[in-house]
Amino acid sequence: MSTSISAGVADLLQDALAVYSDDPVAVASLQAYATRLSEPLRVAVAGMVKAGKSTLLNAIIGEEIAPTDTGECTRIVTWYRYGHTPRITLYPAVGEPRILPFKRVDGRLVFVLGGSRAEDVERLVVEWPSQGLRELTLIDTPGIASLSGDVSARSTEFLTPADAPSEADAIIYLMRHLHASDLRFLESFRDTEAGRSGTVNALAVLSRADEIGAGRIDSLLSAGDIAERYRRDHSLRKLALGVVPVAGLLAQSARSMRQADFESLRLLSGLDRSERERLLLSTDRFIRATVPEGLSAEARASLLERYGLFGIRLGVVLIRSGFDEPTRLAHELARRSGLDPLLDLVARQFQARAEALKARTALVGLENLLRSVPREGAGGLAVGLERVQANAHEFRELRLLATIRTTGIPLSNELAEEAERLIGGWGAAPGIRVGLAPETPPEEILAEARSYLKRWRTVAENPLTDRAALETCRVVTRSCEGIVAEFSALQLQRQ
Known part of the structure; x- marks a missing residue:
């Protein structure tokens, strides 16, 4: 914002x-x-x-x-x-x-x-x-x-x-x-x-x-x-x-892995595959087992509570695959957990859109106050609130995103999906909006944004475009213009 x-x-x-x-x-x-x-x-x-x-x-x-x-x-x-x-x-x-x-x-x-x-x-x-x-x-x-x-x-x-x-x-x-x-x-x-x-x-x-x-x-x-x-x-x-x-359990325990966890998993990784698979068939079998030597009943119970059978299986396989150091193993387990x-x-x-979400909440609160506790002299507040809501492009993007996700817009599926991405529906970073990786060089993001800007201006000017879709075109075009302006300024600063 x-x-x-x-x-x-x-x-x-x-x-x-x-x-x-x-x-x-x-x-x-x-x-x-x-x-x-x-x-x-x-x-x-x-x-x-x-x-x-x-x-x-x-x-x-x-x-x-x-x-x-x-x-x-x-x-x-x-x-x-x-x-x-x-x-x-x-x-x-x-x-x-x-x-x-x-x-x-x-x-x-x-x-x-x-x-x-x-x-x-x-x-x-x-x-x-x-x-x-x-x-x-x-x-x-x-x-x-x-x-x-x-x-x-x-x-x-x-x-x-x-x-x-x-x-x-x-x-x-x-x-x-x-x-x-x-x-x-x-x-x-x-x-x-x-x-x-x-x-x-x-x-x-x-x-x-x-x-x-x-x-x-x-x-x-x-x-x-x-x-x-x-x-x-x-x-x-x-x-x-x-x-x-x-x-979730694996994600939590991976992010807070203890040295004792790693040592227990390392002991299990030393078993041959068939013995390990039999051991991990059920929680009862795992708790009652006597192998590997050195893995106490308390350590087994702790592993099961913290990682579950899935986390234990995955941790052992990763150690055998080369993640044989606690920090590397913890990071890989967290990644594989879906976190x-x-x-x-x-x-x-x-x-990425935190400021818009927080400001929107404040405006909603003010709107509720004006409606529930009307006050003489509050006319200027109502006008100011309406002006901010109407003119702030971030709010227009949020409203359009809600429309696309709920009632839909009168454009082809391809254009509707593209519009959703360009207004930040897949992520608010400029690179993500234009369909590129976040680490893409600025000049490539600028070139892609200019291409999309030209495309959506053409869609807006097309006499066959449904009149109900023109507001969508305006919002998307403004989003593209914002990216072009931002990255053009960066390009000038570098010259």
């Missing part, structure tokens, strides 16, 4: 604060939106109970700091944000926030609620010095469709409030299979006429992907085929920007 548009949204909020200065509730909301503009993007991790939300969140952060058991903390909305020193703050539904003690058990972080009941806690905020949290604030939410209506309500009320924008700018939604309840939730999070969340801003994750292939080495390939089928499903396509299979493609999608679809 351009600096002028960011500044314009911030100025609009300051004007609104002046108009609503005598309303403490409105002032608090407006100040929160203004602060949100300068904070990292907020991405919620949601899904049904036992979908693996906390496990995946740990994998994204790169440390095991989110509790993955079935304790009280899994029933509380928990924020993970960057902090120079570790700190956990409990915000009760009633009363003042307080700092919580915490401890590590077997390397994992354990929250000590100090007698507080989950139902009495509004949220936990975990500040942690992790690089993975510098540009993203991650929000762990209780399971949707829980047997406990109270638990499900916590997630639904937080992510899809009835009278305000969602506190999450985007969402990573985990599902083991595509159920009607998944679609209903994503539908409620998607942009509506009232503009709750701004656009199609969800990614779907086919979680616990290794279970799809019963823990076989090729499980992720089978899961990839299913994810591709889901991605093309019309019902899901209009609600999510992509579908990625991830073996890297997910992180790439998060970067391309969310982080």
Whole structure:
């Protein structure tokens, strides 16, 4: 987002604060939106109970700091944000926030609620010095469709409030299979006429992907085929920007691999293939085995808990294939878990358009305020809000992307797909928009952008082009012009 548009949204909020200065509730909301503009993007991790939300969140952060058991903390909305020193703050539904003690058990972080009941806690905020949290604030939410209506309500009320924008700018939604309840939730999070969340801003994750292939080495390939089928499903396509299979347990453990894990896997890799395959036929057989020598029952149990049979099989095969050093093995396991493609999608679809998503949330909040609490003297705010929404090209791209994904546009499938890519539907980076790799030299990106600009100007001028498609042409053309202008300026600077 351009600096002028960011500044314009911030100025609009300051004007609104002046108009609503005598309303403490409105002032608090407006100040929160203004602060949100300068904070990292907020991405919620949601899904049904036992979908693996906390496990995946740990994998994204790169440390095991989110509790993955079935304790009280899994029933509380928990924020993970960057902090120079570790700190956990409990915000009760009633009363003042307080700092919580915490401890590590077997390397994992354990929250000590100090007698507080989950139902009495509004949220936990975990500040942690992790690089993975510098540009993203991650929000762990209780399971949707829980047997406990109270638990499900916590997630639904937080992510899809009835009278305000969602506190999450985007969402990573985990599902083991595509159920009607998944679609209903994503539908409620998607942009509506009232503009709750701004656009199609969800990614779907086919979680616990290794279970799809019963823990076989090729499980992720089978899961990839299913994810591709889901991605093309019309019902899901209009609600999510992509579908990625991830073996969450493997991703988490690979990102936090211990030397003891590596040594245990190395011992297993020394067995001959037939003996190893018999050993890994089932969890019971693996736990009861007496080979290889030196692998204790405790070490077996730890490996199984942290990696599952799929991760153990894959780790052993990789060690025998030459990944015989802990760091290299950990990186390869993380890559094979499906985590890297997910992180790439998060970067391309969310982080690259973070400013637009945050500004859109602020404008939606202001729009709701003007509608629900009309105020004399707010006419200028309404005009300013409408001007920003209409003129900011980033917002026009988001609206068009939502249209393409939902109702469709009156152009051929080839042009519709091209339009989606050029406005950032596959990723906001210029190279990705024009169908090239992100590391492509600038002069090649410029040449390709000029080619697309010429093509879409021709489409717009063609008398056979449906008049309803002209707005699409204008938005796509403007996107191409932006890339051409940016890379032409770079070219001039180099001369």
